[in-house]
Amino acid sequence: MEQSNKKEVENKIIRGSIKGLKIDNETKENIEGALFGLFNINETEFTEETAIMTSESNEEGIFTFENVPYGEYIIRELKPAEGYLPNEENYTVTISTISENKEIIEITIENDKIPELGTTATIDGKKKVGATEVFTLEDVVEYKHLVPGKEYTIKGVLMDKATGEPLLIDEKEIRSEITFTPDEPTGKVIVSFEFDARYIKEDTDIVVFESLYSEDKKLAVHADIEDVGQTVTVKLPKIGTKASIEGKKEFTANGDITIDDVVSYKNLTVGKEYTISGVLMDKATGKQFLVDDKEVCSEVTFTPETADGEVTVSFTFDGSAITKNTEVVVFETLYRDETEIAVHADIDDKDQTVTIHPQPEPEKPQTGDNSNLGFYIGLASVAVGCLIAFLIIKFKKKDEDDE
Structure with missing residues (x-):
């Protein structure tokens, strides 16, 4: 008898179902493979372990919780479908006590794809x-x-x-x-x-x-x-140089000398202004080449039309400063807005180097040289002989005239 009464009480518990639809927020297409949990209304930790029951959306995007006793519940997504962001929103549903048994509660849950x-x-x-x-x-x-x-x-x-x-x-x-x-x-x-x-x-x-x-x-x-x-x-910007004087790598000083240094550059910004500044170096000393105790410097400012190109920097000085064979090396530095961005300064670089020879001195007469003395004596003897012959002929002619 007691068993029968217990069964009658259980049958009076109102139960219902919850039917959910999972869709894409952007396309509104159904989403398969999202896992949901049904939780007590007072639950604060949402995991599979704390869920009353779980359900996964099928290929039509539908998930269900069957035979749920009346009461208030939370539905929460536990795992998003592949390619979607998690949905951390709580959805509250209620199975009402005044509803007919087997009530079906329908909800729609949207998810955003992973951007x-x-x-x-x-x-x-x-x-x-x-x-x-x-x-x-x-x-x-x-x-x-x-x-x-x-x-x-x-x-x-x-x-x-x-x-x-x-x-x-x-x-x-x-x-x-x-x-x-x-x-x-x-x-x-x-x-x-x-x-x-x-x-x-x-x-x-x-x-x-x-x-x-x-x-x-x-x-x-x-x-x-x-x-x-x-x-x-x-x-990085790069520069290389080739120095010459009138197209030659060796030159003999004769008045003013102009060294033309053709500077090739790479990786510059088209349309921006640059400055190349150079100084002449004495290879023998490794120090600046001096004329009248002053450095010989030059610079040129230019705006490239292409990233790679070349520009000529010229150095002019008095050639009389060259008193011995001298190797002059050109050092160049590239600047942008007064900031150094590339340097070419190799004292042993042949392309950067020209050799200048001093002007040769005129030949001077040598003293104590008797190599031509016999010639001059012979010449003087001939002259004296000619003079004596002339005088003999002249006196002889005078005597004939006197007779």
């Missing part, structure tokens, strides 16, 4: 630049699967590909961020990074790493050190 980022980095529209300027690197970040009207922040940092560590300029990392609210799920924004490339002392590949945040939560990362699209290359 996707793609980036293309350039400097002035180029993938390669010279280390000569304060540059602005622009990274065009293309995004997918964002929620229109929701605020997002993209944070970026410049990385040194060679080290895999953040690029340091004057011992500081280069970071930037931008906050925006998209009108569409798909679009793009530009994140700009300003840095002084003149601090870079070797050819460097710079890679941009970007992360997407919303409400201080990191949603997506694009950080591939091998991604060419994320990379720009900064190359």
Whole structure:
């Protein structure tokens, strides 16, 4: 009898079902593979272990909780479907005591796909630049699967590909961020990074790493050190020189001398102003070549039309300063906004060197030389003989006239 009464009480407990639909917030398509838990209304820890029961959405996006006793419950997503962000919202449902048994509660839960980022980095529209300027690197970040009207922040940092560590300029990392609210799920924004490339002392590949945040939560990362699209290359400027005098490597001093040094350059920024400053060096001493106790210097300011090219720097001085065979070497330095960015100063570089010979002295008569004495004596004897013969003939003719 007692067993029968207990069964009758249990049958009076009102039970119902909860039917959920999981859909994509952007496309409204059904989502398969999301795991949900049913929890007591007072639960604060949401795990599979603390759940009353669990259910996973099927290929139609449907998940169900069957035979749920009346009362108030929380439905919480425990694991998102592949490719989707977690949904941490609590959904409250109630199986009513005044409802008919087998009541079905229906809810719809939306999920956002994990956003996707793609980036293309350039400097002035180029993938390669010279280390000569304060540059602005622009990274065009293309995004997918964002929620229109929701605020997002993209944070970026410049990385040194060679080290895999953040690029340091004057011992500081280069970071930037931008906050925006998209009108569409798909679009793009530009994140700009300003840095002084003149601090870079070797050819460097710079890679941009970007992360997407919303409400201080990191949603997506694009950080591939091998991604060419994320990379720009900064190359060191280089100069080389070829010195000559009237096109020759050796020259004999004769009045003023002009050394023309053809300076070839690489990796400059087109349209920017540069200065090449040079000084003449005495190879024998390794010190400055002096004329009247003064250095011989020259400089030229120019604006390149191409990244690679050449310019001539000329040095003119009084050739009388050359009193012995002298090897003169030209040292050149390249400046941008008074900042030294390249040097070519090799005392042993033959291309930078010209050899100058002094003007030869005129020959002087030599004393104590009797090599021609016999000739002069013979010549004098002939002259005396001719004079005597002339006088004999003259007197003889006079005697004949007297007779």
